[in-house]
Amino acid sequence: MTVEEMLRDMSVRGLRITEQRRTLSKLFVDAEGYLTPKDVYEYMNKSYPGLSFDTVYRNLRVLHELGILEQFVFEDGIKFRVRCQDDHHHHHLICLGCDRIEPIRYCPMTGVEGIPDDFEVVRHKFEVFGYCSQCRREGESDG
């Protein structure tokens, strides 16, 4: 997704395009992984010294409600990223080193066994955590 597309999405849905939201869009479009509200605040704060945390929260919430951002509950808190463009059902590889995520098409439900017939499946969650090639390389040189 490009910054322009994201801004258009926001505009179409009735949001006004402010300078901050342009910066926010750029941040999320460029980001390869999930961002915490704090991450967002810190990045935005460089360009907007007077920025307040509540504005960050408000924007994250609105953008999530509009489906432009995706929200994810990690053990260490809630994080956001632009919604996955892949319309197919998929899951994610999540790098513990750089937080980058990568979609995988494999779905464990296709081969699942052991679920009682009388259990009505509604949804499922499958995530694989580990280290991406880049972080592994960096890890090697570090020790």
Add this chain to the structure above:
Amino acid sequence: MTVEEMLRDMSVRGLRITEQRRTLSKLFVDAEGYLTPKDVYEYMNKSYPGLSFDTVYRNLRVLHELGILEQFVFEDGIKFRVRCQDDHHHHHLICLGCDRIEPIRYCPMTGVEGIPDDFEVVRHKFEVFGYCSQCRREGESDG
């Protein structure tokens, strides 16, 4: 697990057995699903009107650190339950109706495809949400 076993576990690890902890043990042993700190507080509060929230938090944290309780991050917050007795690697079915959980032995990693060779897998999460037989029956009569 029985209340006695749980108390013994606590005692062995150097914790003192207070009346509150007896009640706490009973609560968790009887509980079939996950409990939030609030759930615990509300239940305990019946027997101990003067109970404070921080004591609940402290006990939950300590018991989790000792591995007696298991902690789980849900979308709506952190929940606890006695650690799964099944030593084998397994995953869970989670009922959206009654919060009850049921282990399943099936592990999606055995048949997983599409993970790049250079991605080093560390851990994974697989959870199936839905409605258990009992909640389905109740749901039918409700409409």
Add this chain to the structure above:
DNA sequence: ATGCCTGCAAATGATTTGCAATGTA
């Protein structure tokens, strides 16, 4: 008797809300 456990109060951290001023459409 020793030292863990508890309740209280206050601190902390994350997130939300009310309001007046400002900027976008």
Add this chain to the structure above:
DNA sequence: TACATTGCAAATCATTTGCAGGCAT
């Protein structure tokens, strides 16, 4: 111009911490 957006301050909610007295061992 009209209304969404912002910053500020304060409120809220969840969780943690310091301290002094009480209880298990």
